[in-house]
Amino acid sequence: MSGGSFLNIKAPKDLLNRLDDYRLATRKPSRAEAARELLDRALKAFFEASRTEPVQPGDPDYALVRARRRQPADAFPIREIEARLARLKRARAG
Structure with a gap:
């Protein structure tokens, strides 16, 4: 490869040995x-x-995703995010 940009990196000796x-x-x-x-x-x-993953109508966060595509969403408190993640995990599991 003769063309392209350059990338110079420093790497530990053991990584260079593995390379x-x-x-x-x-x-x-x-x-x-x-x-x-x-x-x-x-x-x-x-x-x-x-x-x-695509979000489809009927999914718990469908309205949130549609709104986010149209306008910026406000920040969510961490507890609300954790609750949404727990709900999604339960929906996937069962």
Whole structure:
């Protein structure tokens, strides 16, 4: 890869050793190539896992989500957030 932006990072020696082990196991020509591949895989996995679930009519927070899309929502007290999360967990469980 000859084009693109640069990213300089400091890493502990043991992390660089693990990167070298990965580079040799996958036969990458350089640390940079191995790091690019690992970073790409990690970011894809992160965004795959963090996709939002669609909210449908009848779901407990449907009205809140619709309102939030139309206008900014006010801050909620932590107890109210915890109560909503508990309600969602109960709905999913059963």
